[in-house]
Amino acid sequence: MNNTIDIIKDHRSIRQYLDKDVPNELIDDIIKSAQAMPNSINGQQASVIVVRDKKKKEKLAELVGNQEYVAKAPVFLVFVMDFYRTYLAGEKTGLKQVIHEDIEGILAGSVDVGIALGASVVAAESLGLGTVPIGGIRKNPEEVIELLGLPKYTFPMVGLVVGYPADKSHKKPRVPFDSFKHEESYDTKVVEASINDYDEEMNKYLKDIGRSEQETNWSTLTSRIYQSVYYPKVKDAVAKQGLKSK
Incomplete structure (x- = not known):
């Protein structure tokens, strides 16, 4: 069994974190791992927002259902389904985008985000970090959209808490x-x-x-x-x- 598979199979969600910052270099490695993953037609229908600001994390913790570890962990990543970038490509070429007007677009974007999230979890855990995905980012989506300045044709799909584990969890x-x-x-x-x-x-x-x-x-x-x-x-x-x- 190789080390990567061992790490994946040993996954567990972490909700208690040390009061220790995660260097930008490690966060960039995690997000670059997510970006390297396959995606539909190379449209790259996903983006990641890194949130470190204390007040913003506190507000997000409230919006996702009062999950306090979102505020207490050093980093919170928000994975965004992103058809704004491809919309801009259509504006440039004059070929109007319509995929965002059909369920196929939402499915393709959701898959892209899911693949990126999975890669991020594995990358983070390979670096000795703990994670817990937060589906509650969709609980109050309009407030999240405003807080993060998300443009049209985008949607916050899932969050990911990242930090050094205070315990190994079960x-x-x-x-x-x-x-x-x-x-x-x-x-x-x-x-x-x-x-x-x-x-x-x-x-x-x-x-x-x-x-x-x-x-x-x-x-x-x-x-x-x-x-x-x-x-x-x-x-x-x-x-x-x-x-x-x-």
Whole structure:
């Protein structure tokens, strides 16, 4: 097993950080790793905003759902779906951009951001840093857009807290591997059979780390969340940015 794979497989989210700055050189290495990743048609539909300002991090921590580690960690990265750059290319060439007016554009941009985020997590952890992605950047998107000065045809998709870990945290179990990896076609029977096993594993994990009173198994947790659209402001905010999903 090589070192890169070992680092990836040992991933865990970190929410407690040392009061220690992360040098710009390391942040640049992380973001250059993200930029080097593949993207749709080389359109490069992603940008990253580095936030270090204390007051801005405090405001973002509030906007993402009062997640205090966003404010306490030294660096917060915001990954932006970015069709503004490609729009400018169209203005230059006279070839009007329309991809941002279709769901295909949002899908392509989302994939680009996801690949960039994954690369950033691996790069950061290879440097001895800890991370935790923040989907809550979409909780109050219009305020985030204003705070970060995002132009039309862009949208804040996900954040990433970066810092030196104060503790190693616990590695959360994943769904059974044979329900994640499918051979040739999707195996619904394996997935259906795996859910009870995974719920039992999560119950044991939560008991072992002393959080069984605060949290519950996977089925109950995801069902509680997914019985509603938990970031209902996204749809209108996306439309206001000129992005459509027709």
